[in-house]
Amino acid sequence: xxxxxxxxxxxxxxxxxxxxxxxxxxxxxxxxxxxxxxxxxxxxxxxxxxxxxxxxxxxxxxxxxxxxxxxxxxxxxxxxxxxxxxxxxxxxxxxxxxxxxxxxxxxxxxxxxxxxxxxxxxxxxxxxxxxxxxxxxxxxxxxxxxxxxxxxxxxxxxxxxxxxxxxxxxxxxxxxxxxxxxxxxxxxxxxxxxxxxxxxxxxxxxxxxxxxxxxxxxxxxxxxxxxxxxxxxxxxxxxxxxxxxxxxxxxxxxxxxxxxxxxxxxxxxxxxxxxxxxxxxxxxxxxxxxxxxxxxxxxxxxxxxxxxxxxxxxxxxxxxxxxxxxxxxxxxxxxxxxxxxxxxxxxxxx
Numbered sequence: 371x372x373x374x375x376x377x378x379x380x381x382x383x384x385x386x387x388x389x390x391x392x393x394x395x396x397x398x399x400x401x402x403x404x405x406x407x408x409x410x411x412x413x414x415x416x417x418x419x420x421x422x423x424x425x426x427x428x429x430x431x432x433x434x435x436x437x438x439x440x441x442x443x444x445x446x447x448x449x450x451x452x453x454x455x456x457x458x459x460x461x462x463x464x465x466x467x468x469x470x471x472x473x474x475x476x477x478x479x480x481x482x483x484x485x486x487x488x489x490x491x492x493x494x495x496x497x498x499x500x501x502x503x504x505x506x507x508x509x510x511x512x513x514x515x516x517x518x519x520x521x522x523x524x525x526x527x528x529x530x531x532x533x534x535x536x537x538x539x540x541x542x543x544x545x546x547x548x549x550x551x552x553x554x555x556x557x558x559x560x561x562x563x564x565x566x567x568x569x570x571x572x573x574x575x576x577x578x579x580x581x582x583x584x585x586x587x588x589x590x591x592x593x594x595x596x597x598x599x600x601x602x603x604x605x606x607x608x609x610x611x612x613x614x615x616x617x618x619x620x621x622x623x624x625x626x627x628x629x630x631x632x633x634x635x636x637x638x639x640x641x642x643x644x645x646x647x648x649x650x651x652x653x654x655x656x657x658x659x660x661x662x663x664x665x666x667x668x669x670x671x672x673x674x675x676x677x678x679x680x681x682x683x684x685x686x687x688x689x690x691x692x693x694x695x696x697x698x699x700x701x702x703x704x705x706x707x708x709x710x711x712x713x714x715x716x717x718x719x720x
Contacts, residue, residue, distance in 0.1 A: 381459055381480045383492040384475060386452035390441060390499065392449065398423060399437050404435055407498075408491040420678050431663065438498065446501045457500035460493075468564025470506075470517035473497070473526070475567070500689055506568060513569045531569045532597050535581075538572060544580035576602075592634045595621050596641065604688060606650040609635055645690030662699045664689055665706065666716060674713040 387409055394400045394463070401423065405414040416427040416434075417632040423430070440636055445453045463479055464471060477493045497503045497516040504609050506524050508514035537553050538545060550566070551559040566572050566579055573580065573588035575598065580587035585594035599615045600607060607615070612635070613628040635641045642656040643651045650656045657667065667677060668684045676684075689696075700706050700714060707717040 381456070383456070383480070383489060383496070386456050386496055387492045389452040390450055390495070393441070393444065394437060399433060402430060402434050402436055403495075406430075408487065409495060410488065412487070413491070432490060437528045440500050442501070445499045450499070453496060453499050456496050457502055460497060460500065460503060460516065464518050466517065466558035468558070468562075468567060468651055469521050470504075470515055470561075470564045472567060473514045475517055476516055496573050513568055513570060527565070527568070531565050534566050535569055538580060544575075544578035544584065547579065548577065581700070589621060592626055592631060593615075593638045593640075595619070595624070596631060596634060596638075600651050601647065606644055606648050608647045609649060609684065610647070611671045612649070647691045660699075661685065661689060661691055661695055662703050662705070665696065665699055665703075669706070669716045670713065672715075675709045675713045678712045681714065 385565050391400055391404065391409075402419055405419050405422075406412055406416075416430045420427045420430045420577045436440065441450070444450050448454055450538065458472060459480065460476065460608050463476060467476065468478065471479075473494045474485070477490045477718050479667055480493065481489060493516070494505065494514060502519050504519045504523055504527060506515040506517065512528060512531065515527075522530070523552075529642045533554065534550060537550060545553075547563045547566070551562045551649070554562060556562050557563075566574070571582055573582040575587045575589075578587055582588050586598060589595040589598050595616050596612055599619070603615070606716050610628055613626070613631045616626065632647075634641075635649050636711065641657075642652050642653055642658055644650045644656055648661050652658070657664070659667070659692040663683060664685050668681055678700060681700060682693050684695050685691075686693075705717050706714050707714050
């Protein structure tokens with residue numbers, strides 16, 4: 371039929387979650403599960419739920435564990451149709467995502483949009499019950515993630531993620547996924563990328579992965595963002611161009627004024643003014659100073675007086691200024707002495 375497509379059918383998470391909850395007989399037990407997973411509102415702690423229901427924190431924990439065991443057994447026995455159906459959809463998507471994914475990324479893919487916390491909670495809940503899925507709990511080192519159980523339990527996944535972090539640390543600078551794949555024994559680069567995305571200790575910018583504390587992959591302030599833009603461009607830029615590139619980037623908090631960017635360029639030693647509003651990275655070999663400073667440096671490094679054309683040529687290697695600006699400085703500044711026709715040396719050169 372002309373109206374049919376091969377696209378993923380609409381995923382009805384809400385109905386699936388409601389079917390699971392309908393299996394729980396006691397209202398108190400449903401309250402515990404919905405509040406612990408944040409299925410309708412924000413997630414709540416054992417203490418908060420205990421206070422609401424008039425029971426101890428420990429009793430809430432015991433009830434939660436017992437309920438989940440019952441639901442998991444029912445799922446394994448194929449008695450919860452929605453879990454069986456959704457599990458297949460999850461696995462199909464996870465296979466294309468590198469076998470594991472953050473819950474947020476998987477939910478966004480399933481629903482084809484940027485999802486909210488409740489929708490993500492629904493995915494995490496279904497995954498917790500699905501016998502063929504592994505859930506990675508969130509803590510300071512790992513994001514809440516879902517993987518295909520065939521490829522490892524939570525402990526194995528965390529060990530693999532740790533190995534990637536260790537490889538990045540050992541390298542000391544950002545790596546591409548292809549480079550990481552060459553160092554590690556995984557079947558496909560997509561699996562390496564999927565595992566790396568689970569770690570809270572790693573960040574990436576485009577295809578460069580590094581530690582989250584490295585500004586080259588996780589620029590947090592304006593100066594770091596300027597550095598990344600210039601390094602990525604590979605050549606000097608006007609401060610207004612830098613501002614435009616930051617605003618067009620995928621950086622967080624990128625809505626900064628051109629004036630603010632110009633101010634940061636002036637303050638940071640990593641950036642060198644090499645022309646009217648044009649900046650370069652000092653790591654590219656540019657040195658700070660006025661045009662006359664650069665002329666003086668050129669003459670100081672030369673063993674013989676230089677013709678003005680040669681001086682202009684050498685100055686333009688480190689400054690994007692007009693030729694007339696160089697000549698004007700050469701002719702008007704007392705530190706430069708003409709020793710022959712259009713030929714100069716430092717006035718106080720020893």
